[in-house]
Amino acid sequence: ETGVTQTPRHLVMGMTNKKSLKCEQHLGHNAMYWYKQSAKKPLELMFVYSLEERVENNSVPSRFSPECPNSSHLFLHLHTLQPEDSALYLCASSQDRLREQFFGPGTRLTVL
Amino acid sequence: RKEVEQDPGPFNVPEGATVAFNCTYSNSASQSFFWYRQDCRKEPKLLMSVYSSGNEDGRFTAQLNRASQYISLLIRDSKLSDSATYLCVVRPGGGNKLTFGTGTQLKVEL
Numbered sequence: 001e002t003g004v005t006q007t008p009r010h011l012v013m014g015m016t017n018k019k020s021l022k023c024e025q026h027l028g029h030n031a032m033y034w035y036k037q038s039a040k041k042p043l044e045l046m047f048v049y050s051l052e053e054r055v056e057n058n059s060v061p062s063r064f065s066p067e068c069p070n071s072s073h074l075f076l077h078l079h080t081l082q083p084e085d086s087a088l089y090l091c092a093s094s095q096d097r098l099r100e101q102f103f104g105p106g107t108r109l110t111v112l
Numbered sequence: 113r114k115e116v117e118q119d120p121g122p123f124n125v126p127e128g129a130t131v132a133f134n135c136t137y138s139n140s141a142s143q144s145f146f147w148y149r150q151d152c153r154k155e156p157k158l159l160m161s162v163y164s165s166g167n168e169d170g171r172f173t174a175q176l177n178r179a180s181q182y183i184s185l186l187i188r189d190s191k192l193s194d195s196a197t198y199l200c201v202v203r204p205g206g207g208n209k210l211t212f213g214t215g216t217q218l219k220v221e222l
Contacts, residue, residue: 098144101210
C-alpha cells in the first residue's frame with residue numbers, strides 16, 4: 001500500500017544533529033497527524049494539521065518542529081534530541097478530523 | 113482511570129479458536145470507536161469501525177456497549193495470520209482527537 005509514505009524508514013542521529021522526517025499522503029485527505037510510539041506505551045498524538053493549519057500541539061517539546069507546506073506533505077524537523085526521544089514516529093492522514101486515520105509505515109528513530 | 117484500557121495479553125490461542133477482546137473507555141460522551149491492528153514493527157492499520165448496532169466483517173465482529181462503556185472484538189476461526197496487536201481507539205466526545213489503547217497482543221499457534 002502506498003497511501004501514506006514516510007521517509008526515512010530508519011534514522012540514527014546524535015543529540016547535536018538536525019534532521020527532518022517526511023510524510024506524504026496520496027489519498028486526497030485534508031488532515032494530517034504526527035504520532036510518537038514508544039515501547040509499551042499507547043500512541044501519543046503530537047501534532048494535527050487540518051487544511052494545512054496546525055490545530056493541535058500536545059505539549060510537545062520545541063525540539064520537534066512540524067511543517068505542513070500543503071495538504072499532501074508533512075514534515076517533522078528534529079534538533080538537539082534526547083535519547084528518550086528514540087521511538088517510532090508515525091504519520092497519519094484522514095479525510096477530515098472526524099474520520100478514520102490511515103497510517104504511514106513510520107520512521108524508527110534512534111538518538112545516541 | 114485511563115481513557116482507554118485494554119488487557120495487554122498476550123492471548124495465546126490455537127488455530128481455529130474463537131477469541132474475544134474487550135476495551136473499556138472512561139468518557140461516556142465518546143462518539144466514535146475503532147479497532148486497529150498492528151503487526152510487529154509495522155504501522156497500525158484500520159481493522160473496522162464499531163457501530164452502535166454492532167457490525168461484522170467476515171470472521172470479525174465488533175460490538176459497542178455504551179451503558180458499560182466497553183467495546184469488544186470477536187475473532188472466529190483464528191488464523192496464524194491473525195497474530196498481531198489489536199488497538200482499541202476511541203474518539204472522546206466533544207473532541208476530534210483519537211485516543212489509543214496500549215493494545216492486546218494475540219498469538220495464534222498451530
